[in-house]
Amino acid sequence: MSEDVKADRIWDAYLTERDKKVFAASGFGARAGFGKRPALLVIDVSYGFAGDKPEPILDSIRRWSNSCGAESWDAIAAIDSLAKAFRAKKLPVIYTTGQSRADGWDIGSWAWKNTRTDESVPKPTQDLDANAIVSAIAPEPQDIVVLKQKPSGFFGTNLASYLQLLGADSVIVTGTTTSGCVRATVIDAFSLNFRVTVAEDGCFDRSQASHAINLCDMHAKYADVLPSSEIIAHVATLSDDLFPGLPKPSAAEGSHLRLVSSS
Amino acid sequence: MSEPIWNQFLTDRDKAVFEASGYGARGGFGKKPALLVIDVNYAFCGDKSEPILESIKRWRNSCGEEAWPAVAAIRSLIDKAHVKGLPVIYTTGVRREDNWDAGSWGWKNSRGAEKPKVPVSNIDGNQIVAEIAPAPQDIVILKQKPSGFFGTNLASYLQLLGCDSVIVTGTTTSGCVRATVLDAFSLNFRVALAEEGCFDRSQASHAINLRDMNAKYADVVKTAEVLSFFDTLPAGLFELPKGAPAAEAKAVNY
Numbered sequence: 001m002s003e004d005v006k007a008d009r010i011w012d013a014y015l016t017e018r019d020k021k022v023f024a025a026s027g028f029g030a031r032a033g034f035g036k037r038p039a040l041l042v043i044d045v046s047y048g049f050a051g052d053k054p055e056p057i058l059d060s061i062r063r064w065s066n067s068c069g070a071e072s073w074d075a076i077a078a079i080d081s082l083a084k085a086f087r088a089k090k091l092p093v094i095y096t097t098g099q100s101r102a103d104g105w106d107i108g109s110w111a112w113k114n115t116r117t118d119e120s121v122p123k124p125t126q127d128l129d130a131n132a133i134v135s136a137i138a139p140e141p142q143d144i145v146v147l148k149q150k151p152s153g154f155f156g157t158n159l160a161s162y163l164q165l166l167g168a169d170s171v172i173v174t175g176t177t178t179s180g181c182v183r184a185t186v187i188d189a190f191s192l193n194f195r196v197t198v199a200e201d202g203c204f205d206r207s208q209a210s211h212a213i214n215l216c217d218m219h220a221k222y223a224d225v226l227p228s229s230e231i232i233a234h235v236a237t238l239s240d241d242l243f244p245g246l247p248k249p250s251a252a253e254g255s256h257l258r259l260v261s262s263s
Numbered sequence: 264m265s266e267p268i269w270n271q272f273l274t275d276r277d278k279a280v281f282e283a284s285g286y287g288a289r290g291g292f293g294k295k296p297a298l299l300v301i302d303v304n305y306a307f308c309g310d311k312s313e314p315i316l317e318s319i320k321r322w323r324n325s326c327g328e329e330a331w332p333a334v335a336a337i338r339s340l341i342d343k344a345h346v347k348g349l350p351v352i353y354t355t356g357v358r359r360e361d362n363w364d365a366g367s368w369g370w371k372n373s374r375g376a377e378k379p380k381v382p383v384s385n386i387d388g389n390q391i392v393a394e395i396a397p398a399p400q401d402i403v404i405l406k407q408k409p410s411g412f413f414g415t416n417l418a419s420y421l422q423l424l425g426c427d428s429v430i431v432t433g434t435t436t437s438g439c440v441r442a443t444v445l446d447a448f449s450l451n452f453r454v455a456l457a458e459e460g461c462f463d464r465s466q467a468s469h470a471i472n473l474r475d476m477n478a479k480y481a482d483v484v485k486t487a488e489v490l491s492f493f494d495t496l497p498a499g500l501f502e503l504p505k506g507a508p509a510a511e512a513k514a515v516n517y
Contacts, residue, residue, distance in 0.1 A: 025320075114284075116285030187409055208276060216467070217472070
């Protein structure tokens, strides 16, 4: 457990007494610290994972099989505050969300462990695209959207090359699910030697135990798990000219991806 | 089926949500599996079986006495894989002596700069434990980050062998096992874990990470079930390395 965090952490309730002693003795959970040039990552905050409105999770997953229920919307408010703080300082805000072929062929391994996978293919009964980022935190024109197919935002995408292009040395990670795509993205960022911070109240999961223990695992080894208020206070100390290479879309272009025909 | 190890850590709502959301279906074994043995070295096992809080005094990454029953389970899987001619692939860590390449590992652990304190032994923490030492035809991958795939040739070796699936064992369940399972999943391999062949320094992390993986990425099954599955496979599925003795393995000079 970090020396500077004395208060109970969300994961303490799930640890055994031996676990607490082992974490304390083995030296894990030190504070890694912020980098100097952070990008905000917003992982998969789409209708598929948040549902289309705040409602208890067991109601929400009747219509949205991947929904994390009411907690999603508390986290979305925290992400909105973080995104506004980042944009105010002209820092990069990068979203990920899923994509798949209409025929579902490229779902691959996702289909093997879930009995409701066929519902993930675009469904006629919903007006909203499950992969659309919720409108409450819709990307702005200078933001970057990365489309992905697997848990990590880095797997099979250009995320690492975009962070290199921007000159980012660190990432602040938010989104969902804590135990799934957030965790996978954090591991890859760690493996790529980025400093990683997870905004605790900007992350959500369908499972209470998985949420808590995955925050514990990440805080032990890969990332600093901090409240968004502390991150916003840090961002306020940064100058607003760190990223001259942010996208500069004209009003007409926006952040929408378009296909480039190449020869 | 007996009660899964993770149930004691779940809330009642968690159990209801998983039931309703369709996760945790059986993924099923593939047809051409490789056995992966992740990081079962002295740094993670200690040099003998002793309670974890004792062991980590000398080996800060040790998982304590739970490591050793897992080593025995892995031994049984390796033996069966050898009989059937299935690939056995080990990973372990590699590091420059000056530790420059530790990179992000140096940021979150207050004991990260420690050299293993083993006054009476010359054991290298990255050495795979003798009880499951690699045989000549086995493959050893040296890695620097949690996933066995990150910055290594593991994916290309699985492609070369024609594997469609991996059986994962080793340590830590919540760390390098989990990271390797995730990348195997993302690469569209069928993934299974031999539950008794995995171990971790944290009891809660062990249980919940098994649960997370069983929900979405892998089948968490008993070692006995993997052994029975290996029994059903024909011999000669793979063209394995011919296995020059280790002394003859050569570094390539450029």
